[in-house]
Amino acid sequence: MTRKTSLIAAAVAVALGGSPWIASAQSTPTANTLDTVIVTGTRVADRTVAQSQSPIDIITPEVLQSTGTSELATALSRALPSLNFPRPALTDGTSGVRPAQLRGLSPDQVLVLVNGKRRHTSALINVNGSIGRGSSAVDINAIPIAAIERVEVLRDGASAQYGSDAIAGVVNIVLKGSGAGGSLAVDYGQYTEGDGKKYQLSGDTGVSFAGGRGSVHLAGQISQQDESNRAGPYQGTTPNTGNFPSIGQTTFVVGDPKVDATAASANASFNFTDHVTGYATALLSNRDITSFAFYRSRTHSGQGALLAQTYPDGFVPEINQYSKDRSLVLGVKGDTGSGWTWDISANHGENTLDFHTRNSINYSLGTASPRSFYDGTLKYTQDILNADFTKALDWGLAYPVTLSFGGEYRKEKWEQLPGELNSYTGSAAQGFGGFTPTNEVHADRHNYAVYAGLEADLTDKFSAGITGRYEDYSDFGDKFSGKLSARYAFTDKVALRATASSGFRAPSLAQQGYQAVTSTIINGVFFDRGTFPTTSAAAQALGASKLKAETATSYSLGLVLQPVDRLYVTVDAYQIDIDDRIALSSNITTTPAAATLLTGLGLPQVTAFSYFTNGLDTRTRGVDVVSSYTVPFAASSLELTAAYSYNDTEVKKFAASPAVFGPLGITQPLIGRDEIGRIEDSFPRDKAILSGTWRSDHWELGLAATRYGSFTVRNSATPLRDQTYGDKWVLDASASYKPSSNWTLTVGADNLLDEYPDRTTDLQNSTWGMLPYSNYSPFGFNGAYVYGRIRYTW
Helix, strand or coil, rough: CCCCHHHHHHCCCCHHHCCCCCCCCCCCHHHHHHHEEECCCCCCCCCECCCCCCCCCCCHHHCCCCCCCCCCCHHHHHHCCEEECCCCCCCCHHHCCCCCCCCCCCHHEEEECCCEECCCCCCCCCCCCCCCCCCCCHHHHHHHHCCCCCCCEECCCCHHHHHHCCCEEEEEEECCCCCEEEEEEEEEEEECCCCCCCCEEEEEEEEEHHHEEEEEEEEEEEEEEEECCCCCCCCCCCCCCCCCCCCCCCCCCCCCCCEEEEEEEEEEEECCCEEEEEEECCCCEEEEEEEECCEEECCCCCCCHHHHHHCCCECCCCEEEEEEEEEEEEEEEEECCCCCCEEEEEEEEEEEEEEECCCCEEEHHHHCCCCEEEEEEEEEEEEEEEEEEEECCCCCCCCCCEEEEEEEEEEEEEEEEEHHHHCCCCCCCCCCCCHHHHHHHEEEEEEEEEHHHHHEEEEEEEEEEEEEEEEEEECCCCEEEEEEEEEEEECCCCEEEEEEEEECCCHHHHHHHHEEEEEEEEEEEEEEEEEECCCCHHHHHHHCCCCEEEEEEEEEEEEEECCCCEEEEEEEEEEEEEEEEEEEEECECCCCCHHHHHHHHHCCCCCCEEEEEEHHHHHHEEEEEHHHEEEEEEEEEEEEECCCCEEEEEEEEEEEHHHHHHHCCCCCCCCCCHHHHHHCCCCCCCCEEEEEEECCCCEEEEEEEEEECCCCEECCCCHHHHHHEEEEEEEEEEEEEECCCCCEEEEECCCCCCCCCCCCCCCCCCCCCCCCCCCCCCCCCCEEEEEEEEEEEE
């Protein structure tokens, strides 16, 4: 593909009403997107998907809205074979703010951008037994799908271009920016089991002002989701004790949480002159999320007399978190008319999580105990100043060389605030005890970064780029990242691309500061676990070391094929080596000597403890295959896609237990086989997606089949209790009828054939049958979901 063709594509994209500063993709993810101008992973203004030196996926709004989900992460996981989004339950805050992973790596090893600007992370730190345990990642479900023009996914290391976190890749969410048009939609759906009902109202509209010099695109989404429950009956032998009900009784609530959510966005621009444009992007969301803790029997903790007066049948505590997300980007960009372009912006983002425990009790307060408790707050704030510059240089080559450079200042703050006295005093609120004043944290840091890069089409066939970035953090020091990339087109139908890069991920403030005592069940055994920050006296006494940055080297080699018209195939192999990977240690059972040590430090009794450590070196190897083909008919078209991802992560080295474990009588390893298994085996090594969409003037029929490969969950102590869950095919279908150009009526079913993952066979691993499905299931465990949608566009 020539540069002339790409320039025409860029002009057409802007003419069709794209964002004032980002050309817009109007097509579906087929061969038609080859001419889509990308803004992720390159500073060249007219680089297209077909010309990219790294693999780029374009996910259009049609794809995002082709299922019944209101969650962006769920929609992306059904479009991208390299993205995994399980739906864990009974994992405290993680049950409501669920993390996603790209290429089998940690959720915080992928960078998320909105309109090319860094998105703030969630305040939540995932400390329970889920994919991404120990991570603090971006909550992309806070972004309304109605606001999205497209999503660009860069499947390549990009720390040299964007800084920390971009080890697995980059997800850039491009918002609608047109000053005209809009839509309004009403959705309703539920699981065929009869629960999990969801209602949603969403819409967007574009407005132009000042004689066309300015525009703003507004979007909003209001949704209500009821909980689902796939808990099983108790099959143990000690009924009505601890967390166990009567034999055969179902008391747990295991499934999707109850969620009431609102989200809104505004994406605006104003042309001050022909060469200077101001822009602003605002996003906000509020989500009231209720998930569930472990059931407490009517004789729990020897409190039979008290519970007979308060919860005579036992009770299930509810963990309620209210998530508030806010972000605002203000910027000015322009060009000098002599080849220079510039972009200066300020970026503020924050996430606040207020925790409450409801339907609960503090045993130490007796019958006077409240039933609802404020447990405390987690808050993360990010402020960024950016300055980016590009210049087209004439070096006598076939095309200009693009020089890019810039700088960034970022300030972060993470806070852990205590709850009310009743939430943590004495025996604390059952289900989720409040953060204590001892747990209070106010952590902050700042960093400076500078970068520079060159990218050029050296000939009609060969393009290459080089980028370097230097960052200096106030809490752990400096890092340099570099990247080389190249692409060679043998013909118009065959091209080869390759990259080599170094990268890093800074330890999050939450990983460095989080501390709490929480309750959990591990392999069917109930624990009160203390999580201690590495700089605390407790963690230091137990052998912890101060956290440092993860470092990574990445290599990729890709083949781009366009053998015939309308057929596009890419094959990309990669390797990612990560040293000093941060992990949350296994839950170490407290020995009498360790208990004495902790109580001597004034800490509460815990039956297990954990802390963060740079404890792993890993190697990830994989291959991604993406293909699309469009079949034209006289009055319709059939768009076919096939995608496949294979991924294998191996722990090359893990930290030995610290020397202090010996004198304390601790025989467990610091990083146990369950944690290593979570990184190596607890997600499918392969995933395939086959889909087809037939479109005519009035009809659109879609069918997608996804094969999720097998995964294995390792027991912390006994290999004989490991279980491998088999591969599964999941079928999604939808049918839309357009009675006019404005109205669209849709019915559909996600998981049409009502497929469930394998049941957990070991009774103790399934908490005696009450948790029948694994939290690691890549498509959840709720069964078929049917929905309907009425949409009006203008």
